[in-house]
Amino acid sequence: MLSDLLVIELASVLAGPSVGQFFAELGATVIKVENPRTRGDVTRRWWAPDQTGDGEDDRSAYFCCCNHGKQSVAVDLTLEDGQAVVHRLVERADVVLSSYRPGAATRLGVGASTLRALNDRLIIGQITGYGENDPRAGYDAVIQSESGFTYMNGPADGEPTKLPVALMDVLAAHQLKEGLLVKLIERMQTGRGGVVSVSLLQAAVSALVNQATNYLVAGHIPERMGSAHPNIAPYGTLYPTADGERLVLAVGTDRQFRALCERLGLDDMPDDARYATNADRVEHRASLDAALRSALSGLNTEELLTDLQKANVPAGRVRSMPQVFEQGPAEAMTLRPDGHPAGLRQVAFSGRLAGRPLSPPPQYAEHTRSVLQDRLGMANREIADLVERSVVDTA
Template identity: 55%
Template sequence: MENPIFKDMLVLELASVLAGPSVGQFFAELGANVLKIENAATNGDVTRNWKLTTEPADTDIPAYFCAANWGKKSLALNFKEKEELQQLYKLVQQADVVIASYKPGDAEKLAVDYETLRSINPRLIYGHITGYGAADDRAGYDAVVQAESGFMYLNGEPGGGPVKMPVALMDILTAHQLKEGLLVALLRRERTGEGQLVEVSLLQAAVSALANQATNYLVAGQEPKRMGSDHPNIVPYGSVYTCKCGKQLVLAIGDDRQFRKLCTILGAEGMAAIPAYATNYSRVQHRQEVNERLSQLIGQQDREGLLQQLQAQHVPAGAIYTIPEVFAQPQAQEMLLRNGDAKPGVRQIAFKVQHQEQAQLTPPPSYNNYKEDKID
């Protein structure tokens, strides 16, 4: 096995909360040395204070912080203090990547912007996350961007109110965009020797992820509406049904052949031959009728037995799982980060690269635990 791909890379993380730190952990999982630079004036990453009622009041490594900070060391600096800013500049001389999340203009005020750091290290790649881009000085908050990008408007049941996603999805989407941009910049540096600025905003990452909902409006001229779990273009897809045992499942029927198999398994072969149901195009137009009939049929079935039949015939369907049930799956167990007696973390990386050894990560760092003069 080869060593982790970024074994000798130094990443400086000048970011907090979820988006930037997720990128930092991504590089740590690929073997990079990641130093989390925390704001000494505010006692570090704000998520060190985002604690559940079940967590000790005095912990500085709560569950939320653990979501994106495995494999790092923590160094607290106040950039308004000249000596501490110089300490950062010394690290920048060695660094390959900086991950920053500042409102436009704030990095310049602190003298930690790309142009300043590039003058110290021309090979530096600087990834900068903003809420709305370089020309808009508003701070970016996931819940606000969920609202402004249409996600909250689309999420929820018909006739109900807008609903925020249960995770900070805009932060996660932004992190993925920044990872891609930084990897492109690293490839370019291999070819040219030059560093680069990579910028991404929460709002544009969110708009990019609207996918078919965006093109339903832009191409087909249909304004997307709140539909619960239903899909605007496919029926039945995403719809939730309750079995006689009280447990629920979801269907994801992508073509007419799968629909015919579904009807056969449910003992309603003739349903697939009805013109109003025979094709996806017709099922979309008769959505309510299809869902009502399927609800009746599935309501007569035991969930586990039905799922076994559906999976045996390659009909896309799955159980609605609780989070404990999710982590009981072997595939989810493979996503866990483990180290000694520390509580498990979750990997940022879900892909596998042949011949690449996985880095062994340390648990999330205590505040300001970095004391060495240089990165190991």
């Protein structure tokens, strides 16, 4: 059962920690090992523009996006005694999450070979920037650029633009979740653990999907198109409506296009040779866009969306963040522990294990003492000695 799993999280920032929260949501015990020299995960200090740290609560909005349901233990891995503490936890663990630059984990005594020698059932999930043999650190903004996302993103007449979320980290996290779940199934069959390694770059490239195959198959080099789609029209383009909102269409079939035109009073367009098929519409994108823009500009958003929904024409409004959470399914993805910062669920599928309540994101070193006592059986005297020698930190 996942409720029996012990996960040791040596990762920081977003990709690795989001995997840790994923397992916490599925019932696992997740112990987040943090660095006393930096007072924990660097994201604890990445405050939102409207959020200020009060000196007592170190849980920034960023930190709260992927650290619910965990226990925080502060251990200095640059010290041999600190490594020994983590090794004792690893001996009892099922999964270790790591996001060190290649070579750093070995120097800190938590390399894959070292940890696997302690526990042959252990499964290690590693995230790197460019692969296990490339020493470069992986940062989402750089990976976005290196993987082609930044080049393709932005208005046609504008500069390449970074995406507004760390999507490369998110993609790598999903790849690692999948790999770890597969490895857990394998362990049920063999009794042995192993290593799952994911690079941010390869996770990003795997997500290029049709943009990559447009190039690989047809030699087409994707260029910036704003919100338009290179293979489908009208799909993704934003159109202003009469009440000042913006509407997006996702018309993927000729039938949907005909239904759209009927609702907009453009009855002749589906039979016009320039727009009869998707290929025709892509070729004549500019005139198509002009006609739709003119028709949509005089219509009310809510009424139009209702009408299009009845006609099974995919469409939606462009929502701000407050408007996003006006939707029931979006609100259901939030975590709101009483008296603590809110967060987001990592598990977006339904099932018996999904949707369970989670403890709030931990304060730095909040659980050091309880984990050392309860998990490792350390006496107060032994813990006090580790604290005095700065091997561990307690809240």
